[in-house]
Amino acid sequence: MVLRLSGFSNSGIDIDDTVKKLMTAAKIPQDKLKQQKQLLEWQRDDYRAINTKILNFRSAATDMTRQGTFQSKKSSSADESVFSVTSTATAPEGIYSLKVNKLATSASVTSEATGKSSEAALLKDIDPTFTANTTLSIGGEKGTATITVKPTDSIAVLVASVNGKSSTTGVTMSYDATIDKFFFASSSTGSKAAIDLKMGSEENGHNLLTSVLKLKGDADNNPVTPNTPLSTDVVDKGQTLTGTVNFTTGSATLIDKDLTTVQKFHMEVNGKSLDYEISKTTTVGQLIDQINSSDIGKSGVSAYLDENNKIAFNNPDQTKPITFSDATVDSYSLLDKLGVSAPIPSHDPNSPTNPGKDYSSFRITGQKAQIEFNGATADYDTNTFAISGMNITIKKTSATAVNITNTRDVDTVFNSIKSFVDKYNELIDTVNTKTSEKKYKDFTPLTDEQREAMKEDQITIWESKAKSGLLRSDSLLTSGLSNFRQAFSSAVDGLPVGNAKTLSQIGISTANISGKSISGSYLENGKIYIDDDKLKKAIAEKPDEVMALFTANDGVKDSNKGDGLARRLSDQADALFKNISSKAGITNSVDSSYLMGKTLKDMNKRIDNFTDKLEALETRYYNQFTAMEKYMNQMTAQSAQLTQQMG
Structure with a gap:
């Protein structure tokens, strides 16, 4: 290991400072390479x-190639208290009439007073x-x-x-202690909306819907007009089938956590035949929810856990049997695991094994x-519906028809065109600014040593000038602008x-004429102006011609002469975006995938190689000073020895 000397030597030389000055030169x-x-x-x-702005503009141009942008319609109702209306592009222009005979209603019912006026009442x-x-x-x-x-x-x-079951049933219940009544309501309106309640009755046939929930219905449980006294009835005996397995922790119990393959539980009842999948993560509650929200559940059959946490099935129609089977072909006994493998009891009302159960019943449906x-005449399940491209929301019935007026929405089309032109002007203004930006040749990127010697605000000012003019007169951008201007001006x-x-x-042109005043010139490099009155008049009087100027497509790939403005500009923006991406890449591009990236990759390699050479050079300098110091020490020692001998 070579000992590197630093600091002041015996000769009085500051080795570190000397090496630093040598290395600076x-x-x-390398500094010039880093600056480049x-x-x-x-x-x-x-x-x-x-390129980000070009991409945004291309998206706007693409939107303007769609005919729907120029076909906006405006609809109005002669009486907003009866119905409101909005239109899509397909709505036909003209005057139409609409009479509201009935509003769609949800299924809802209000009970009689309970006589307790308290939520805490039992x-x-x-x-x-x-x-x-x-x-x-609850159905x-x-x-x-x-x-x-x-x-x-x-x-x-x-x-x-x-x-707690409303997500499965679509029925909600509330109670108001002040009014002292129960309220039931369905979540939707129309013919599919329904409230179907079946409650087990006392053995004496006592009707609990009437005596506990205080509901009243007609003899056949048909919907009746409000404020009409209702009565409920007791239906025939229904069937309640109960399994044999106790799911000890209730609905959260896993049916079988050790299952290795998905099993299929098959049910048939009321003409419905369905399979329900069970995996090792399926709980008994999830299986019950699957059954209750399926077509079998919608037919009136429901699954639940009884008081003993055994799975049970309730079918008010005793004449139609419920059958279960294991639809998976393997040795696993799914029915045993669910506790429903025993033979289904007879459905004979007089059978001692399945005597059935009395149910009091109430059903009411919504109105279309x-x-x-x-x-x-037309019927709808909701109060909001569409007719011939018009979206209508009815609010109340009407004794006579109310007019709908559909017209061309000039303002919306005008605003779409204006917004598009504004985006174009914003883009070319950005490009023009960069291509005409002043270049400060005396301001180059700072070296590490220069940056250390400057304050932050000085660095900011310096770098703002160093960055200026990097795209001045850039041929890629100027040719792109030229293509844009040609697209705008060509017939x-x-x-x-x-x-x-x-x-x-x-x-729409590069000159804005208002009376005798004219603004806009070639010096603005293609900025577009709109004569508001002239454009609005064109949209109102010849909308198809306006649309064609933007959306026309002649289908010729090698020429855009027969293409509308928006299509031309979309193509030009796409081409310019690709050209810039090829040169400068995009945010996630790897260096080897674009031209400037390849140059940067080469520069990084050269900088790294230069760094290795500089480190070797610095080591050599220190080694030379170390050798010099050793030699001088030797000479000093010899001189001292000679002096002593001559003494």
């Missing part, structure tokens, strides 16, 4: 910043004859679910239990909206005789 070629690299990186970043206090646990099946447009209802449940507990559009070939063929004919 030696580093000059920095300039190239700044130039690359400038290109990429412009159900047995509402009906003292309610003494044994029973079940309540709606989403499916069916069954809950256990206890005499000791409070009103609040019952409401929470029903609402009914309208007359230009005299034609569109192939349009019908008599149609506008240039943008200047509809009020």
Whole structure:
């Protein structure tokens, strides 16, 4: 190991300072290379910043090639209190009539007063004859679910239990203590909206829907008009099938955490036949939710966990059997795991093994909206619907028809064109600024030593000038602007005789004429002006011609003469974006994939090699000073020895 001397030597030479000065001179070629690299990186970043704007403009130009942009319609209702209306591009212009005969309604029902006026009241206090646990099946447009209802449940507990299944059923329940009534409502409107309640009755046939929930319905449970007294009935005995396996931790219990393959549980009932998949992560609650939200659940059948945490199935129609099977062909016994492998009991109402259960029943459905559009009657499940490209929301019924007026939306089309032109002007202003930016030749990127000697604000000012003018008169950008200007000024070939063929004919040009005042010149390098009145008039009077000037496409790949302005500019922006990307890359580009990146990669290699040479040179300098010091020490020692001998 060579001992490197530093600091002051015996000869009085400051070795570190001397080596530093020698290395400063030696580093000059590398510093110049680093400066060249920095300039190239700044130039690359400038290109990429412009490319981002080009990409945004290309997106705007592409939007303007779509005919829908120029076909905006404006609709109005003669009476907004009856209905509101908006239009799409496909709405036909003209005047139409709409009469609202019926509004779509949800399924909803309000109970009679319970006589308790408190959420804390127990159900047995509402009906003292309610003494044994029973079940309540809640059906709606989403499916069916069954809950256990206890005499000791409070009103609040019952409401929470029903609402806990609303994601499966589509039915919600509420109770207002001030009004002292229950409220049921479906989540949707129209013919599919439904509230179907079936509650187990007392053995004496006592109707719990009537005595506990205080619901009233007609003899057949048909929807009736509001404020009409209702009555409910007791339906035939239904079937409740209960499994044999106790899922000890309730609905969160995994059916089988050791399953290695997905199993399929098959059910058939009420003409429905479905498979439900069970994996090692499936809980009994998830299986129940699958069943209840499926077509089997929507048919009125529901699965649930009974009081003993055994899976049970409730089907109010005793005449239609429920059958289960294992649809997976292997040795695994899925039905044993679920506790439903035993033979299904007979469905004979008189069978001692399955005597059935009485259910009190209540059902009400929503109502469809009914309208007359230009005299034609139509029904809808919601109060918002579409007719001939018009989106209509009805609010109340009307005794007579109300007019709808559809017209061309001149302002929306005008604003789309203006926004597009603004984006174009913003882009060319950015490019013009960069290509005409002053170049400060005396301001080069700072070296590390120069940066250390300057303050932050001085560095900022210096680098702002060093970065200036890196794209001045850039041929790639100036040729791109030239292509843009030509695209704007050239006529569109192939349009019908008599149609506008240039943008200047509809009020878009490089000159803005207002009365006797004219603004805009070649010095602005292609900035576009809009004559608002002239363009709006063109949109209103000849909308198809305006649209064609932007969207025309002649299908010829090698020429854009028959293409509209937006299509031309979209193509030109795409070409310029690709050219810049080829030269400067994009944010995630690797250096070897673009031209400037390859140059930077080569520069980095040369800088690294130079660094190795400088380190070797610095070591050599120190070694030379060390050798010199050793030699001088030897000479000093010899001199001292001679002096002593001559003494």
